[in-house]
Amino acid sequence: MYNREQLRERASSAIDKKGAIGPDINLDEFDDAPVPHSYMADEELCAIPEQDQKQLIMAGLDVTKKERGGTYFQKDTEVIHCHTQQDGIEVIPIKKALEHYDWIKDYYWKLASVDADKYTAAVELNLHDGYVIRALPGSKSVYPVQACLYLEKDGLQQNVHNIIIAEEDSELHIITGCATAPHMKRGAHVGISEFFVKKNAKLTFTMIHNWAEDMIVRPRSVAQVEEGGLFLNNYICMKPVRSLQMYPTTHLIGKDAVARFYSIIVGTPGSEYDLGGRIFLKHPGNRAEIVARTISNGGNIIARGHLIGEVPEIKAHLECRGLLLNGGLIHAIPELEGRVDGVEMSHEAAVGKIAQEEIAYLMSRGLSEDEATATIVRGFLSVDIPGLPPQLQAEIDRAIEESDKDVM
Amino acid sequence: MLQIEDLQVKLGEKEILKHIDLEIRPGETHILFGPNGSGKTSLLMTIMGYPQYEVVAGKITFKGEDITHLPIDERAKLGVGMSFQRPPTINGLKTRQMVRLCAKDEIDEETLAKQVNFEGFLDRDVNAGFSGGEIKRSELLQMMAQAPDLMLFDEPESGVDMENISLVGKTIASLLQKDLPDVETKSKMQARLNRTKMGLIITHTGYILDYVAADKGQVLYDGMLSCVSNPHEILSCVGESGYKECVRCITENN
Structure with missing residues (x-):
């Protein structure tokens, strides 16, 4: 049952709880007070200075909205644009959804735990906003929906919570970018994402990160995929960042459900990445794949992957390739966990230099x-x-x- | 013209080419014979400029320029090209992109690929999972795009099935301007004088000789060129008596 009071209580109890992995961050160093920004109409959106537009484009946000099924644009703590231009696709700021729609309560904090660590707690205790993107049953997204979380104010801690729902037989494509303004140096981004892929639905989620050098990034994501559903999750981060740690988890909860994670990371000096994915295969016919390509130019990269086969007749593969171009460290940690006879699981990992x-x-x-x-x-x-x-x-x-x- | 004078090469600590002299004039194609491990591939790699083949003495001149110590890419730019026997796989690089990289100008890779039955492979990663015969056709396709003036072929027919062998043979002949067109103003023999492309081809089987008119045959034995003769004669002699005959030539020559 949804009980906001209870959620807040649990969050309060976890306010100092360190993350399970990754360097601990003192969130007190950041300011999470609201930063007012006014809503922007289409024309205003297109009038954003060119330099900022370039940052946005790098993170997948096209202000002209051409060939986009919908747009969610949050700057610092405020939603400055939210719009859908396709039937069957809903894009709603999460605060508004919590206020006006009862159905959201069936999803809010249903997969992620509010008291997992100080980051989940911080988001619940001071939620800035976030997006709810939902494809109605049977709807097929022609163009991808774009979502952008933009940071402009130096020293800000941005707390967002996103919920993505692909209803039965729907097809939804999302491109989401996080970017920082060209002048911005330092900040923190804490984002909760919960993904619901229902029966025979297909969700592709492509995330492009474009951070500033001194950014702390702590996404917390959990997904569940029902029978016959497909969840395709791509993550691209080619820019420097101070510290990025995430370990998204996916549960395949119906037969023939499929999840595939692809990530492409370039680690520059001074950057620290700890990332990977974990997929639970719980029903016959489940398929999972985790593919990571990492390059270090002097940054430290830990590339994890954990596949858990709980029943027979599942297939899972993990591929982790790292290229050391110019010093740095790549630490590949592939894990395969077969819990019964009849699972088919494999991995290949290679770290080296260019031949x-x-x-x-x-x-x-x-x-x-x-x-x-x-x-x-x-x-x-x-x-x-x-x-x-x-x-x-x-x-x-x-x-x-x-x-x-x-x-x- | 390619001119090699008293070339001595080491690979690691091992001396693998000893006092090689070789001259290929514009329009000429030479066939290189020799048993396994005699240094044939090493000679080609040295001409191409692979740095692990260390030239300890001697000189390689191409088009009048001393290329003995030039890096690989500069030799390629001068017009040296090689069809490799076991080229590496380049993950993520499509054969189509590779063919475009080989060409200095815009090319129509589809049309080129059709000539070697390779259209179906253009969108596959370079050499990824290619069979022996597919590698040869991929290499030929790259040679066609690159169109170098000196072409080094390392066993271009090995691993190629009977069906494709004439295709490979004819393609090499065409690359080396052996297919003389009928031109009213010139006789075929006159056209032959206008050939500029040079070739050096390693072969074990000699099949290639059925398609490519070669000017000279050379036998490399234990790092030494032991014999220069008509390639057909060398082939039949080696077929009858084996390469051990070459030892006698070397002894006599020295």
Whole structure:
């Protein structure tokens, strides 16, 4: 039962509770007081300074809203634009949803625990906002819905809670970006996301992060996928960040449910990443895949992955490849946990440098050593993601292309 | 013209090429024979400029320029190209992109690929899971796009099935300008004089000789060039008596 008082009580009890993994952050160093921003109409949205627009585009937000099924745009603590332009798709700020709709109570904090750690607690105790995106039964999203969480105020701690629901037989594509204003240096982003993929629904969720160098990022995500559903989760972070830690969990709760996680990370010096995914396969016919490509240019990257097979006739694969380009550390921790006979689980992990043989081969075709290296890196990062709409694949390709200059 | 003078090469601590002299003039194609481990691939890799093959003495000149110590890409830019026997896989790089990278100008990779029955592979990662024969056709396709003036072929027919062998042979012939077109103003023999492309082809089977008119055959034995002769004659001699005959030539030559 939904009881806000009780949730707040539990949150209060966890206010000092450290995260299960990752460096501990003192949230007192950040300011989480509301920052007023006025709502922006379409014209105003398009009039955002070009430099900021560029940041937004890098995070997947197109202010012209062309080829987008809906838009949610939050700046610091305020929703400044929220709009849907497709039947069957709802985009609602979560505070508004909690105020006006009863159904939201069946989802709010139903998968994530409010008292998991100080970060979940902080979001509940001072919720700024967040988005609820819902595809009604049978609706098919033609264009992806875009959601952007933007930070402008230096030193801010942004607390958001998102809920994504793909109702039965629906198809929903979301591109979500988090970005910081060009001048911004320091801040924290704490985000709760709960995903509900219902019977035979398909949800693709592509997240592109574009942080400032001194950002602390602590997303907390849990998903559940019902019978015949598909959850495709892509995460791209090619920019520096102080510390990023997340370990999203997915539960496959119906037969033939499928979850696939893809992440592409480039770690620059001074950046610390601890990320991965955990998928529970609980019904026959469940499939799960976790694929990570990490490059370190001097940053520290811990790439985790944990697949848990609880019943026979499941299939799960984990692939973790890391490339050390210029010092740094890549620590791959793949875990497979088969709890019964008849599970089929595998993993491959490799960490290394670019093979000299590959560079020489490309040089023999006329590329300089630098061009050859860049070509190999681009190839390494380009992952074919089955089931992803071409448009979103193009967004990912662009992020990779853009970051190319930084990587080299 | 490619000119190699008294070339000595080490791979690690091992001396693998000893006093090699070789000259390939514009328009000429040479066939390189020799038993396994005799240094054939090493010679090609050295000409291409692979740094692990350390030139300890001698000189390689190409188009009048001393390329002995040039990096690989600069040799490629001068017009040296190689079809590798076991090229590495490049994950995430499509064959289509690779073919485009090889060409200096815009090309129509579909049309090129059709010529070697390779359209179906353009959207696959370079060499990923390719069979022996597929690798050869992929390499040929890249040569076609790159169009180098000196082409080094490392066993271009090994692993190729009978059906594709004539395709591979004819493609190499065409790359080396062996397919002389009928031109009213010139006789075929005159056209032959206008050939500029040079080739150096490693073969064990000699199948390639059925398609490519080669000018000279060379036998490399234990890091030494032991014999220069008509490639067909070398092939039949080796077929009858084996490479051990070469030892006698080496002894005599020295």
